[in-house]
Amino acid sequence: MILCEQCPNNPDCQNCLEALRVGNSARKVIPPRSVRITLLGSGQTCQVQLVTVSRTAIGLYSPNLPLHDRLEVELADDFRIIGTGLKGIEGDPYFVMDIDKVLRRQEVLDRLLLEEFHTWLMSKELDLSNILLDWKERDDQMSRLIKQELQKLSILRQVETIFLYHYEWGKLRSLGSNRADPDIEREMKRLVHPASLTGTSLREQLVSANGERVFELYASPLPDQTCGIALIEVTAIIMEERKRKRREWEMYRDLLGVVTRNKLLLLNDEELFVLLREGRKLVAMDLREPEDLALLRKEFRYSLEPMKLPDKRLLQYLVAVNEAASNMIKHGNGGSIILYAAADWSKCRAVIHDDGQGIVLEDLPRATLLQGYSTQHSLGVGFHVMLQYCDRLYLGSSHAGTKLILECDATSCAE
């Protein structure tokens, strides 16, 4: 068996797949992707071509470095494959790596999940300009060739629908039998027209009028002030990404719950709504300047008097609220704070709504686990204080911003 000259692009040749010895589950990576490998014994690194994948083994083309060792393949910072390399095809620099572990974000798997792999593959930037810039003659023969070239890319085969167009002086011509809906075409024309005049390439996201379909628009200007356009439906990809984010969010919620002994709780929109519906509003303030903090503390002291908190406990709660408010002023563009109390004064909640970027989910484990000025002096300290001085912290984050809720029980003791 030898490696064919077009490997892995030749659909008639299966040699690279057969060398994986995993049956029919192996797939070619078209076009092959350049990935960095590290030989774990020597620490030597090298760029090689990833040619084939399966759940248990991958095929690598490595003309410069033999891969007979334990090695790590880096697809991304948080996506690595570790395994043992061995000769794939005698006489060719094609190596097969049996997968031992797949490190994907916080997970360690013993198999490569092909869905994850395809997500990674699709996340790579698609640049059509090299193909489209060569397109100078607009005859049908050329159109067919362009389409064939585009469809060779496996990334495009993953998406549901691709529409190809040519734009010339206000006219949009479809290069196939498929056309997007008229509202999308209208929007496309509006966006592409200035790009064709200025000669700048364009990448935009379009949403259908009913909001149910999402498209990526890639327009590459051609030298004669016309444009080649690829419109790719990415609805399913976005849904998948949302699911992944949801899983990630749940993982953070569980992790933070364990680490903080259920003191820090992440809430979804519905839970947040239910929580905020309870209690009556005592104070509502906008916070923009550091000078607003003194007034905030004064208002809180006055409004919480009926709760009869011991002086020390009240001070601690004010310190926690003040830290959250300071963070908001320091890191964001300000925001608002509302104080609620239970009807029987058994507890109170301060709701901080950040207008800025707010708290980044990825920062939370570090912010909650590290403490003190010796490690960091902004969010870390503030968050540590909030955790120490509140009975519970709730965090709700959505596209509308971040809401942080600091809860204090009337019966709680000072830490």
Next chain:
Amino acid sequence: MDYRATETNGQATLFFTGELDMAVGDQVGQLLQQYGERNQAVRVDFQNVSFVDSSGIGSLFFTTKELLALGKEVEIVNVREEILDILHVLGFTQALGISIGKAE
């Protein structure tokens, strides 16, 4: 926040009064730096400090660190129990390793 200061034979004492929060943090740090530069030792009196937060004492913290690195002496005295508790939670005392005296 208000303050007053005394200086005698290379020993300065800064008396702060009121709330040390984000609005006055920089000022507090600058005062310590100013008195620390022209004295060998600075005592910061917290007797009348009724509130501190991380932003309010952030600058004080970093200035103290710089002065200690220059071989100066810094101590914080007469700290109320509830304020001392906050300083502990902020990690202020442990990270600096300086003497902090409780109010009597």
